[in-house]
Amino acid sequence: MPDFAKLDAFLDETETDGYLIDADSTDSDQYYLSGFDAPDPFVTLYDGETHLLFPRSLEFGRAKRESRAETVQRYVDFDHGELVEEHGPDAAVSRVLARFLDSYGVDSVAVPPRFPLRTADRIRALGVEVTADTDGTITEIRATKTDEEIDHVRAAQRANEAAMGAAAELLAAADVADDGHLTHDGEALTSERVKEEIEVTLLRHGCSLDETIVACGADAADPHDRGSGPLSAGEPIIIDIFPRDKATKYHADMTRTFCVGEPSETVREWYDLTERAKRAAFDALEPGATGEAVHDAVCDVYEDAGLPTLRSDDRAETGFIHSTGHGVGLDVHELPRLSPGGGELEPGHVVTIEPGLYDPEVGGVRIEDIAVVTEDGYENLTEYDERLVV
Amino acid sequence: MPDFAKLDAFLDETETDGYLIDADSTDSDQYYLSGFDAPDPFVTLYDGETHLLFPRSLEFGRAKRESRAETVQRYVDFDHGELVEEHGPDAAVSRVLARFLDSYGVDSVAVPPRFPLRTADRIRALGVEVTADTDGTITEIRATKTDEEIDHVRAAQRANEAAMGAAAELLAAADVADDGHLTHDGEALTSERVKEEIEVTLLRHGCSLDETIVACGADAADPHDRGSGPLSAGEPIIIDIFPRDKATKYHADMTRTFCVGEPSETVREWYDLTERAKRAAFDALEPGATGEAVHDAVCDVYEDAGLPTLRSDDRAETGFIHSTGHGVGLDVHELPRLSPGGGELEPGHVVTIEPGLYDPEVGGVRIEDIAVVTEDGYENLTEYDERLVV
Structure with a gap:
């Protein structure tokens, strides 16, 4: 059960009657606030208690059983059919929403930054005050994990390590063809x-898959390129895996860079430098430090070695061209940010540390662990070694 | 390449300068309009040409190579750093957006119904007119598929059939324990x-997985319950698979209901009735017919047999308690709707036909095919037989 004391405080401070979400449960704020998993959008109102509103009856029974909401209602409970006949389908939805809010005495709501505009405009037109919550209060609450949530990340990370191990084994067992491409069992x-x-x-370990990155050579020089085609010996291969545990919905995240056979001298230097940058980040990781300070520690290492970063050149397309890390939980990218402007770190923040270097002429190198900030520093949740050459 | 003539017409008609999306590419309208796949939100402006705007540099190189946009820009191209120093981070983003729109002479935009409220409020405050497009123009355009898109659905459906076959084989090979539970190789x-x-x-066939439903007994009586735990002989087992092809991002969708051993008389009647309802729906499926008419054909069959539907009782919790079908494409649920209010069907609409009956006392029965509306009727894209008892 999440702790909504911060949400209560936020509503008090802003003198707002309630917090409103209109989304399906792939929106993690919705899943977190409603405690309900549904593929189609529904409305959650929090006013100290949690109330759900569904367009149709389809999810009604399951929501009553599975969600943590105090009340579960449907459009039909607010005379939706009659309203459609009288005002047409679009205005009917507006009126259902207004009646729903009114039934809880709610005249003003805060909503997440990405709350759907049409819903906001609908209820604004009927006199409800709607304010986009620029700080993303629920998202901020989600950044701090309970022990149970940390255990969920840890479990997903174990699956992640099994998958990384399987990939590393495949690389270690590869042969090298005359053209330098890797082969396995006679196939590319x-x-x-x-x-x-x-x-x-991952699937065998109960995880579903977002994308996975296995990128070699020039592909690896683009941090978001998922990679494709033949892998080559002597080139760095970035493997970045970010599974989601299907039962708990919590993610893990880890990256390793491998090379089958001897890498170039530059890649070896980059790898050593990236290990050093990672250690510098971990040295800076503790409660009270800012995400920006941890990011700066990485930039310092790279810039001292004469390599470009986005800090030294905000148009850099080679060098260290992303942030140092991000929170991980229901979303694979969530708060806090370990990047310029990243705020103060707190115990219970689960973050990645993932320095890396990129250049289409060289390829890419990235090493990423996942850790939780503790009362007196951090605990690295990653149990997988670092080894460039396989 | 999608046909944006309808979008041009919409902008003309509404005297709006451009269409604006702010979303990551899991939003199918964004993926369709931008032609770009990215995990973090970015902005797409369509004003006859397509223009992309990214907060950071991370996706910049790939967007220039892979997207169909005429121009690709970053916040930094609109002096984001200076604006942050002068106005703070939040106002800086507003100003970047306003400068971006202004650089294309755009003073008014239409946006999708679920466009993020904060972005809308930001640019409204700077004088840009923002109208939530209640009809979801891009979503409507997406409903009509090109031949290439239909081929993508067909390919995903072949993978789907392989997966259904694998599931059916597992059931057919099952033994029945003394307590009626199914076992396989000595395990539950x-x-x-x-x-x-x-x-x-599915994975071996290049598909990623959203959820899959394998629901038995009372679980199957809830159309959205994914199912869990032991499967039992003599009870209907609903298997609903809706994979997405990883390369094309198009979905397929199919449901079968199986029973290991003899089902109850009621289940057998429901199965026959549901096959009849499906035939009735297909008989009604043709260009010019409405989605509502196809849905009514199914309701007629069930109501004539004395079973409740949401049409006869909008609070029904047993009987036929969902719609007859939905469009399938980049989203597994998209336009058109085969349900009350569902509009006119057109050639190129890809839809499911999925009648079903539910009661916790009995279990559930659903049969679902996927088809494309053609010039003179429809083509069923499903190549998988119907067989209750395995």
Whole structure:
């Protein structure tokens, strides 16, 4: 059960009657606030208690059983049919929403930054005050994990390590063809083949898969390129896996960079430098430090070595061109930010530390662990070694 | 390449300068309009041409290579850093957005119904007119598929059939324990075990997995229950699979109901009735017919047999308690709707036909095919037989 004391305080401070979400449960704020998993959008009102509103009856029974809401209602409970006949389908929805809010005495609501505009305009037109919550209060609450949530991340990370191990084994067992491409059992060893191995392993461990990155050579020089095609010996291969546990919905996140055979001198230097940058970040990681300070520690290491960062050049397209890390939980990217402007870290923040270097001429190198900020520093949740050459 | 003539017409008609989306590419309208796949939100402006705006540099290189946009820009291209120093981070983003729109002479935009409120309020405050497009123009355009898109659905459906076949084989090979539970290779055959088989099969066929439903007994009486735990002989087992092809991002969708051993007389009657309802729906499926008419054909069959539907009782919790079908494409649920209010069907609409009956005392029965509306009727894209008893 999440702690909504911060939400109560927020509503008090802003003199707002309630917090309103209109989304399906792939929106993690919705899932967190409603405690209910549904594929189609529904409305959650929090006014000290939690109330759900569904367009149709489909989820009604399950919501009554599974959600943590005090009340569960449907459009039909607010005379939706009659309102459609009288005012048409669009105005009917507006009126149902207004009646729903009115039934709890709610005249003003705060909503998440990405709350749907049409719903906001509908209820504004009927006199309800709607304020986009620029700080994303629920998202902020989600940043601080309970022990149970940390255990969920830890469990997902164990599955992640099994998948990384399976990928590393595949690389270690690869042969090198005359053209330098890797082969396995006589077939080309491609990015796609390694991803399939990773994904099947995750599935067998109860995780669903967002994307997975297995990127070699120039592909790896683009931090978000998922990679494709043949893998080559002597080139760095970035493997970034971020599974979601299907039962708990919590993510893990880890990256390793491997090279089958000898890497270039530059890649070896980059790897050593990136390990050093990672240690510097962890040295800075503690409650009270800012996300920006942890990011700065990484930039210092790279800039001292004469490499570009976005801090030294905000248009840099090579070097260290992303942030140092991000929160991980129901979303694979969530608060806090370990980047410029990243705020104060607190015990219970689960974050990645993932320095990396990129250049299409060289390839990419990235090493990423996941850790939780504790009362007196951090606990690294990652149990997987670092080894460039396989 | 999608046909944006309807979007041009919409902008003309509404005298709006452009269409604006702020979302990541899991929002299918964003993916469709931008032609770009990215995990973090970005902005797409369509004003006859397509323009992308990214907060950071991370996706910049890939967007220039992969998207169909005429121009790709970053916040930094609109002096974001200076604006942050002068006005603070929040106002800086507003000003970047306003400068971006202004650089294309855009003073008024239409946006999707679920456009993020904060972005809308930001640019409204700077004088840009923002109208929530209640009809979801891009979503409407997406409903009509090109031949290439239909081929993508067809390919996903082949993977779907392989997965359904793997599940059916597992059921057919099951033994029945003394307590009526199914076993396989000496272990309990659970919903989870069958789902794993389905999901691994989909993965091997290049599909990623949203959820899969394998629901038995009372679980199956709730159309959205994914099912869990042991499967039992003599009870209907609903298997509903809706994979997404990882390469094309298009979905398929199919449901079958199986029974290991003899079902109850009621289940057999429901199955026959549901096959009849499905035929009635297909008989009504043609261009010019409305989605509502196809839905009514199903309701007629069930109501004539004395069973409740949401049409006869809008609070029904047993009987036929969902709509007859929905469009399938980049989203597994999209336009058109085969339900009350569902509009006119057109060639190129890809829809499911999925009548079903539910009662916790009996279980659930659902049969679902996927088809495309053609010039002279429809083509059923499903190549999988119907067989209750395995």
